Structures are given as structure tokens and as C-alpha cells.
Amino acid sequence: MRRDFAARAGNGRVGSRLVSETDRVRVWLLSLKPGERIGFHTHVLDYFWTAVTGGRARSHYADGRVAEVTYAPGDTQHHRYAAGDFMIHDLENIGETELVFTTVEFLDSANPPLRLDGAA
Secondary structure: OHHHHHHHOOOOOOOOEEEEEOOOEEEEEEEEOOOOEEEEEEEOOOEEEEEOOOEEEEEEEOOOOEEEEEEOOOOEEEEOOOOOOOEEEEEEEOOOOOEEEEEEEEOOOOOOOOOOOOOO
């Protein structure tokens, strides 16, 4: 896990698939089957996510925290980052059903967008 963290810190690919991008937003789909995981990635842009399906997930954070969360369809969270602020984490589906999120990043945030590595 440490190797994955070191290799992927600074990766701006925050979903499974980039669905749409304009000069203002990036819209992502994140879909994880049971046991699947999206590797470490970095959030620097203001964004929100909405759970399309319910389920359970585990995230590891750069500060060492591990969080397990239960999601219901429609759950939504908004995040803002000041200049120089960021969050690095992964997400693993620890439930028994597919977990699907839509994430919208705002490109006019205080920080410039990060690169989009090829692997999710």
C-alpha cells in the first residue's frame, strides 16, 4: 500500500471514467464492484460527489486515518480546498453490491487541476 501511495500521490484521476469535461467542470463516474478499489489519488479542486447506489467502503488517508463509511443512494458531500490544500486517499468497496458515485470537480478552483494518470 505504501508503494501505491508513493507512486500515485499527485494523480488527479478521481474516478473510474471521465464522463465529461468542459472549461469549467470535470464529471467522473466511479464504479467499484465488491472487493474492487480505486488507488490513491489526490483532490485539489473543489468538488462534490453523489452516491448513485448504496453500499460500504473503506478509505486510507495520507495522514494514516482509515475510515469505513456506509452510503445510501443520494448521499452527497461537497468539498472545498484553499490554495495549496489537498487530500490524498483511496477507496475500496467492502460491501456486497456495486458501489457507484458521480463526482463533479470545478476547474475554476483555488488550485490548478492535476495530471490525469492512465490507471484508475
